[in-house]
Amino acid sequence: MFGLLTFEKDSVPLKSIEVQLEVKDHVATVASTLNYENKEDKSVEAVFVFPMPGDAAVCHFSAQVGQTNVVAEVKDKQQAREEYDNGLSSGQQVFILEESDESPDIFALSVGNLHPGESASIRLEYVTELAVQADDGLRFCLPVVLNPRYQPQGSEGPSVQVTSVPAFMVPYSLSFSARVSSPRPVSKVESNSPLEPLQYLSADQTQATFKLAEEYKFDRDVELLIYYKDAQQPTAVVEAGEASAEPGSVMGDPVVMVSLYPEYSESVMSKCNSSGEFVFLLDRSASMDFPLYCGSHESRIASAKDTLLLLLKSLPNGCYFNIYSFGDSYEHVFPLESRDPLCSASITLFIFTDGEVCCTKSVVDEVKKNSEFHRCFSFGIGEGASSELIYGMAREGGGHAQFIIGKERMQPKAMQSLRFALQPRVADVSLSWDLPEGVSATLLSPPIRTLLQGQRSLIYAQLTGECSEATDGCLTVNFTAAGHQCQNQLHFSLRPAEGIAHEAGFDQKGDGPLTCLPIHRLAARTLIRSLEWEHRQNGQEGEVKKILELSIQSGISSVFTAFLAVNKCNGKAVEGPLIYRENPTYMPLLRGGLEFLMFDYLCRERNVFRRIYSSLRKRASASKLGKSFKKKLVSGDSETRKPARDPLLELVSLQNASGCWLLDPCLAAALQKNMQELEETKPKSVKKEVWATILALIWLHGFKVEEKDEWELLAAKAASWLRAKKVVCLRACVEAGNVLLGCNVQTDALGL
Structure with missing residues (x-):
């Protein structure tokens, strides 16, 4: 069949993908089933490289071959690879799922020894937090577009190799269905892809289902925006621990997930920053010349340029700025000259890019290491932008992330971020728990450094001790803003939320998510990411041991572990080499090649942020925007402004x-x-x-x-x-x- 051929006319065993989404308030559980079929006359080893939300916690992996179902175990990655190779050579059917060493939003699935005429269904599940957008919509993205990851010159480590084909030649289909439930009514669901009408399951509209329409094409990520009524309400959800887990462990004790929406007094908000220093980083690589979306007459770079101009006009008088553009090299508007570091503590980065890098972790680490000197607001433009790159920079830089997908306008999202950036900076953030006697809370999330009014802050804490189910607790958040001492309190019930730990939402016959304890797994993922960061900075083996133990205990993937499933039935030694097949991953033709990306120079020069901050000797005041720069910004090199x-x-x-x-x-x-x-x-x-x-x-x-x-x-x-x-x-x-x-x-x- 033509639909099962690559450009090289090779067979591709991946036949279809089925996805079920379960959303409970701010938490999403996703189950994906990948159906393979080998139509060749020899055994096949198939490799499928695919994107994943950067903050996802992959927590289940299994394979169905004929009547046999094999559930994968989380193992040390090196050990899993050795067992996979041994299984291949002995004729066993083996499956391994690995997270990329350089980017947590890229996974590779290897299907070994798929015999001639045989079918296999691979099921993987993950849980993820839903990011809150500027208009209070909860954003869920199913990344089906995986663009090539480009590796900066001179950096070490293998790059992710991706085979790409145009949409009409993608040889596998996608079906997608979803269910949403919340304590608050579901007001609407919007998408950049065609959806069937929303179906409410209850009179109070707190539960609903919907599906992806049949006319969906493989030309975009599937992005959903879910809206609840009265969304900006602080909440705390307690999830009971796993009965079989060791008491005192993360999985054994209750875990609370707290969604904070800080509130400032009018006197604080009236003191929004009227001065500050802004550095704008604008991607000008080749792909930025292509349309914002299919059918658009406006290019990404043109929209970004208009947005940058709007941002500059909106800066309060007295602000200072510089602009960097980057592609295969980078340039700046105002000259760099050595001088003492700036005294200002309100340096803000705005970063616009449509691309991806293979060294995502290095970029995000660089932002985190320099977060003392800046706040970072990031914008992902177009389909396929790396979620981990965009969210990671904003998360570690104490800012806010925005995605511009489909026909969305860039300008209102940029202005929302500017309003966040102009809010008073907070300091001395501390948490105090008022809990019953004998109960204590241990924070599993990194310390909170930034609070923005209108933006959610999410934290996880492990609860130890015994208390009555009817007992309440209280969390107090203290911080300083604009010289004012501020305090927010949240009272919550310590009774575990019913249904969140073990209710699947779909039935138990493989038709939907089965993962239980989603909050525990998200908490474990948060802790694992923190330990991975510490290891990248310190290189201590003690961190590796902690990561391995927590990853195996919680069933969550990490950079040091992998999921391995082995079907030991009917194993026969393989005669001759297996046929190796890479399943093509779709990249839209319009994206072209990302020759180099935004932080190409960042990966080579670790102190780039300090260089930016310490070298703006001739800072330009926003109130003294020069004519030559104005012409350059608006019209490029042309003498006549268009x-x-x-x-x-x-x-x-x-x-x-x-x-x-x-x-x-x-x-x-x-x-x-x-x-x-x-x-x-x-x-x-x-x-x-x-x-x-x-x-x-x-x-x-x-x-x-x-x-x-x-x-x-x-x-x-x-x-x-x-x-x-x-x-x-x-x-x-x-x-x-x-x-x-x-x-x-x-x-x-x-x-x-």
């Missing part, structure tokens, strides 16, 4: 860094008027810049109110500039502007 396609972005591009607009033909064109109309309607005693700025604000409030989240900050800067001018006939100007533009905007609405 007008922005979007009317809003065109008006934004005309604003001065101080906050005002100039009364010129460009503004007249953006307002769809001519210069004569603007000049004739201007009140006589009003200066041209004041009149131009009032007109721009009226246009924004009158015609672009739905995009207010994009221009609100720059409009506030314009209003501040106008207030400083102390315009005498302000209301008369607003009335005249309304008449000219055909609006009815009140002076108070303009912030004046």
Whole structure:
């Protein structure tokens, strides 16, 4: 069959993939079944390299061959590899699942000794936390797009080799179904892929199911946004331990998962940062020239450039910035000159990229090591961007991660991150537990360094001791923000949540997730990742031993372990070499080649962040944006600035860094008027810049109110500039502007 051929006309045994998703509030359990069929006349060893969410905890792996079901065990990786090789040579059917040494979001599955005409079903399960987006949607991504991982020149270690074919030649199918349940009603589910209608299972709409529509093509990751009513509520869920596990262990004791939504007082929020230092890192590799999505007329780099311009215009006066672009090399806007490190503690990184690197862990480690000097806000553009790279940089850099998928606009997400970045920085974060006598809590998560209002912080803690089921506990979070002592409290029940530990959601016949204790496994994964980080920094064998013990005890994969399943039935020694087949992994044609990626230089020079911070001697104030740079940013190397396609972005591009607009033909064109109309309607005693700025604000409030989240900050800067001018006939100007533009905007609405 043509559908089972690669470009080289070789047979591919992977036939289909079935995925079931179970979402319980903020936790997702995913079960994937990979169906293999060997249609060749010799035994096959098939290798399938595939992406996984970077924060997933892989906790189950099994193989069904004929009537025999073999459940894999977690073993030391080296031992598992030796047993796999021995099993191959002795004719046993062996299966091994390994996590990449360099990137925790890449896994390799090897299927050994699949006999002629034989079928095998491989089942793997993982649990993952759902990230909260700026609009309170919970993001779930099933990565089906695996792009090549590029290895920086001079770095060591093997790169991940990926065979890629276009969508119409992907020789396997995908079916996807999901079930969602929550204490709060499920308001809606959105996706970048076609879905069948949401089906509610209860009158209160707290349970629902949906499926991927049949017309889905292998041209994108499957991204879901799940919305609950009243989503931003702090919660704590206690999960009972495993009865067979050793008391006192992570799996044996109860574990609590706490979702924190910090709240600041109005006095704290009123002291948002009015100054700071921003470094913008913008990917300009070859793939950024391709469309944002299939059918789009706008390229990724064009959208990122417009977004960068909007960010610069929205920076408060007094901020300093520099811009780096990177591809096979990197450049900066303002010169690097040696000087003493900056005194400011409010350095913020904004990173825009559509790519992946093979050394994801090294990049994330570099961000974490330098987190004392910066906060990191990351943006993944387009399909297939590495979730671990984007989430990892934001997580370790104390910032926020955003993904721009399909037809989503980049600008509102960037502005949401800027609002986070301008919040007062917190310090001295501490947790205190008020628990019944004899009960104690041990934090399993890394210490909290950053709290942002409107962003969830998730922590895990192990509970030891005995208490009544009706007993409550309290967690108090203390921190300092803008010089104010702040305190948030969360009262919660110590009674384990019913159904979360052992209820599967689907039935027990292999039709859905079976994994129990999802919170325990997520907690174990968090602890394992922390120990892996310590080992990468210290190289101590003690950490390796702890990781092995915890990984095997919890059944969670790690960089030092692998899942191994051996079917010892009917083993025959193999005569001659096995046929080796790599299953192709889809990469869209539009993505082209990522020649080099964002942190190419970061992997070579460990102190790049310090170099950035310590070398901005000639910092440029946002209030003194030079003409030459302005031309370079807007028009590249062209002498003639090309007008922005979007009317809003065109008006934004005309604003001065101080906050005002100039009364010129460009503004007249953006307002769809001519210069004569603007000049004739201007009140006589009003200066041209004041009149131009009032007109721009009226246009924004009158015609672009739905995009207010994009221009609100720059409009506030314009209003501040106008207030400083102390315009005498302000209301008369607003009335005249309304008449000219055909609006009815009140002076108070303009912030004046």
